[in-house]
Amino acid sequence: MLIRIIALFIIIPLIDLAILIALGRYVGVWQTIAAIVVIGIIGAVIAQRQGFNAINSIRAELQIGHIPSAQLWDGLFIVIGGVLLITPGIITDILALLCLLPKSRATMKKATILFLKRRLLKRIR
DSSP, X not given: OHHHHHHHHHHHXXXXXXXXXXXXXHHOHHHHHHHHHHHXXXXXXXXXXXXXXXXXXXXXXXXXXXXXXXXXXXXHHHHHHHHHHHXXXXXXXXXXXXXXXXXXXXXXXXXXXXXXXXXXXXXXX
16 A cells, blocks of 8 residues: 555656646646646635535534534545645646546545545445
8 A cells, every 4th residue: 555655756747747748738737837827726716615615514414413514524535635736737727627626526526435435434444
């Protein structure tokens, strides 16, 4: 597991760097930098709004006495999206936006829960 995580921290940035270099050669350095900055700003605005929505939703669920599990998953993906936005690169920006947009986040949330359930069932058997 540790090897996979280390590989992710090496392979993804290398791929992102290669894409940024290629994009810089194709459209120009300043346009590439501008695209990264604009995507980062848009992502930060989306992350802030979605984060506030998730917090308010968690509070509302707690006030009526429910456990806010779906909202906590949303919050987790919003935090992951925010962290990915900090890392410059095309792949990480796309993954961040997928984590931040409600429809894609819902799909990712379902897939993650299904993956974890299957993984847990394998360990139980």
